[in-house]
Amino acid sequence: MTENRPQSHTEDTCSQNIQRLLKHAYAPETPDADFATRVANSLQAAALERAATVKTSRPANTEHRAARHQHASASIYWQTTMLRVGSIAALFIVAIGMFYGLRPATDTLYRDGDLVWIDGRAYTPAETKGPDGFVPATADRINETTADVMRLVSTRGLTPRQLADPPTLQKAAVGDTISTSDTTRRRVTLPDGSVLYVNINSEAKIVGNRHVSVDRGEVFVEVNPVGEFDPESGQESRQRFVLTTPGQEIVALGTKFAVDVRQQATRVQVTQGKVAISPVAASETTTNANSHTSQSATTLVAGQQLTARKDALSDIAPAPPAAHELDWTRDLAATARSPLIPANEHTGGSLVVVDTQGQDVKLSLRNYHVDVYIEDGFARTTIDQTFFNHMPSRQEGTFYFPLPPDASLSRLAMYVNGKLMEGGMAERDYARQVFETIKYRQLDPALLEWVDGSTFKMRVFPLEPRREKRILISYTQRLPEIFGQLRYHFPAGHTMDQVRDWSAQIKIRHGDNWQWQSVSHAFESKTEQDDLILTAKGHDIRLDRDLLLELTPPQSYTPQATPFASFATTFHDGSQYLQLRYWPHLSLPPRRERRDWILLFEASGDRDPIVARAQVEILRSLLENAEHHDTFSLLTAGTRMHAWRPQASDATPENITEAIAWLENSHLVGAMDVERAYRAIAPLVDSATNPTIVHCGSAVPALGEREDSKLVELLPSTAEFVGVGVGKRWNRDLMKLAAERSGGFFTQINPDEDVSWRAFELLGKLNTPRLLNITVTADNHATGDSEFRLFETSLSAGESICAIARYESSATLPTQVTVRGQLDGQPFLQTIPVRQVAPRAEHLPRMWAKLEIQRLSAVGLLENKDRIIALS
Incomplete structure (x- = not known):
């Protein structure tokens, strides 16, 4: 084993200097006034000279444009005299680069149809005089004129990284039978574009264009919506999708649902939308998708399940989290997507x-x-x-x-x-x-x-x-x-x-x-x-x-109906460790609630294109699995805020596709101003019925207010906050504080994970009861190392609390521990007697050390550097 090396004074001074430089990176000194004036005069003279040169060679019908450019040059003079030296130099470099790299081929300045990019948006010179001389460019003109420019921008890292084309999926035909063994699973595209997942030991037959028959096993269907849906009236005009099992017929519209057929019973779970279940005679199991049995139909909505038998239906019950029930589809879904990051070249060692x-x-x-x-x-x-x-x-x-x-x-x-x-x-x-x-x-x-x-x-x-x-x-x-x-x-x-x-x-x-x-x-x-x-x-x-x-x-x-607890202990290097695992009973909701999503996407310059792409995929997964009657608002945040639309939009497939395309073309520029972003959210919350804020990024402020507690106060108290830290660098304290204050949730997702599935898991947690602000204390009120270290301070239904404490080897273990938290805004308290403690739990020292390293890192890496290395 190696010995710990003491930190030298030189290293400590260097670290402190780096911290000071980073702290003041966005606060440059005020430039000398005379110098700023000279630079501004030089820029103005160059602009006027350029305008005069063009005027002598310009056709008469473009004189009014030159006048506007001369007017704009004069305006630049009065504005630039107030800029700092850093801003002047940056603007000068950008102007030279843009002029020589992207200027028109002729010398008539802007021609009809040319585009001007201002703060990430495309404009075209106006034919009539206006306050700024520009009007927004049409979508067609942008697509026709800027294809080459956008390819250049995306390859230079100014937009989220583009994904490679996904692999070609197997497409089934009418009449095909899909069978799996005890070691195989399959994912196929149906003739209508729907996607069918088939678990092990299952068999499904493609009966018609939108009709599947399942005789045994488990399947999951992502129905392709064909037709239209009016979220306001709830009226459907989509074509129905039919799935038949022995004795049952399931009719779905644009929805996602799972079916498990075994022992003459059919279990159905809906994860999005709704389905209708009705008994059907054996002779009717070959019915087509446009004629279905409506008598005795039972409707299931998202978040519900039931078991149907030939003679009876079970009561409708809350469904377990979808990510748990559908975990078997995870790898199948991943193979159908383009990987965000290539596989590690050293996988397996x-x-x-x-x-x-x-x-x-x-x-x-x-x-x-x-x-x-x-x-x-x-x-x-x-x-x-x-x-x-x-x-x-x-x-x-x-x-x-x-x-x-x-x-x-x-x-x-x-x-x-x-x-x-x-x-x-x-x-x-x-x-x-x-x-x-x-x-x-x-x-x-x-x-x-x-x-x-x-x-x-x-x-x-x-x-x-x-x-x-x-x-x-x-x-x-x-x-x-x-x-x-x-x-x-x-x-x-x-x-x-x-x-x-x-x-x-x-x-x-x-x-x-x-x-x-x-x-x-x-x-x-x-x-x-x-x-x-x-x-x-x-x-x-x-x-x-x-x-x-x-x-x-x-x-x-299996602790599904009543609370359940277990204890374990071990001795190691003169210390004794105690572990608590506790499953509280949290009742599942009867159905998924409707939400008004307010999605905050960080598009600042510190966002790596790969990290930004991970953010895009996270929001895509959230929206694609949201309910159709949900609404969403989408904002990008950096130095300035940009909204996809001024008002909330329905979570329809068409709106989601358009919104994601808008995110993919967002420019990663500027510094992150969390204060401005949170202030911009307030009006959207006021107009929402059940608002849920999703902050996707780092939450690390570079401009504006930087104190976590003050930033959290800017968030409306009526909205649930969900923080998703993307990448290694994220403000855990801010997201944790905001989530606990609103009864929300926070997590971290890295680009090298399956980000789409992680977002699907996140949505499942939001749709189940959550125990928040969890603490575990012993009856002897221990302090220091004897305090319990928790893996998580919140949990969802079906999950367990895991906490570990370290004592001196001669210490007496507590006789009981108390779990505290918040459940649905109300205090939660449970006292658990310490009994039936399992010995020789050899994993406890390493796990306690991991939790202690996390705690020390949050307090301060430099201050606890030697102890962290020792625990490693």
Whole structure:
């Protein structure tokens, strides 16, 4: 292990100076008045000279335009004398660049049909005199004239990054039958443009253009709306889409719904729009889409479900979050979209050396073993990889491994001459210095450096010629869980062509009576005492599939109807750890509520085109899954505000398509003024019935008010606030404060995630009850490390609270803990006795350290730098 390096005085002074420079970057000094006057006079003289030169060679019918330009030049003189030197220099450079790069080919200044871009909008010179001499350009003229300009702008990073064309999807024909096995799922486009997802062990037949029959299994349908819908009157004129099952007929319009057919029963869940369910005789199951049975029809709306049998229908019940029920469609949907960021070239881990030609070469992979230990909702994954150096000389290599975004690295080790050597964690600069020292001593270092948000790298030396090198790396993560069901995902899709020997073992502690399912690999199962063990192996195989596993506890452990709590403890390095997991009972709403969405899109200059594209896809997913009777307003924020339309629009497919196209062409310029953005929201909130503000960006102010508490006060108290921090740099404190104040929600989404699905999950959380401002305290009122650290301070229905505290090894554990929060604006309090504490929960020290690092980072990175490295 490496020792912590003390921070030098020079480094501390340098950090402070950088902070001061960044703090005052947008507050330049006032320029000398005489200098500003000289610059302004020079600009005015150049403009007048240019206008006079053009006037002598211009046709008579364009004289009135020259007069307007001379008038504008004179106006520039009086305005520029008040500009600061930074603004003058910037305008001068931009003016020269725009003039020589984009000016018309002739010398008659602006011709009829030419475009002028002012603050991100296109204008054309007016034929009649007006206050500014310009009128907005028509859409056709913009499309015809600026295609080349917009391509130039998009390639230079001034707009959100354009996505590549999506892959061509398989299109089914009438009469086709789609069947799946226990390891396959399919996604097909139906003849009418609707999309059908088919789960494992299912069968569906395309009966007609808008008619599907499902005999067994589970499907999800995204119905393509054909026709029109009037949101004000609720009148439908769309063509109906029919799905028949044994004994039932489901009629949908423009909607999204899931159907599960098993054991002579049909379960239906609606995620958007509405469907009508009615019994149908066996002889009528081949009816066409334009004639449906209306007798005894039961209507389901978004957020509802029911189970239909031949003789009866169950009561309509609230549906679980759609993202949970439809998680099996996630990968299918992702393959149909163009990736925002290419797959990591080191997925699964790679050992890279530099050959004699100076090129990076990946060493071949001989053995790859994955060992997973799952306990109490956490998974510790250990990857054991053996690489082979095929070169005839000793090499220096770099081992790369992309971690899942929620993982915490717990171990790295390397075999040296048959002996296992443990590695250590260090800062990047310090790690490099230690590596060089060890290298020249001909030892074998294993120092890990953090490269970016998910990739770690380890420098390895020496790699002996034609010898193997074995590397181990472990990480711990909390598994996604809802209503007691766990999902494990290991990104096993490797960049190597193949591996000689591959194996995997998954051990679920106390899981002998759990149900499990894997659609990615064929596992064999066995039990040891009360543990469940799954194993799989292969020889000379391609690592082209991620490892997926779903775990369902026995019914007695599933906390769906009553509150449920569990405790675990362990001892480590003189400390004792205590973990609480608690599932409060939160009743689901009877149906999804109508919303007036107010979407705030950050389009400032600090938004990277990839980050801006992620913001676009997040808002696209929210709107495409909103209810058709919802409304939305769309604003872009930077130095100035721009609204897509002055009034709210209905969330129809046509409006959504137009709004997203407008976002894709927004210019990423200026500095972010959060104060101005929040003030611009107020009038939209006043005119809305059930307003929900979605702030998508960083929420880091560069202009205007910068204090979080004052900015939050600008938000109308009648609106629910949803903060979506996009990218690594975001103002968590501001979004958290605004969400807690309004009973809303906040989260972070990174571009390297499946942003569309994350937005779909977010929408599901907004449509379920949420427990906010959660705290966990012990009856002994512990302080310091003994305070509980929480993974999340809010949760939705079906999710659990997870909190960890650290005590001295000799301390007595509390007899009870108290959970507090806010539910629907009312105080929530639950006291839980500490009993049946499970021992040997070995994941707790690492998880507590992760939570403590997050807390210290929020307090101050520089102030807590040494402690953070020590906890790493």
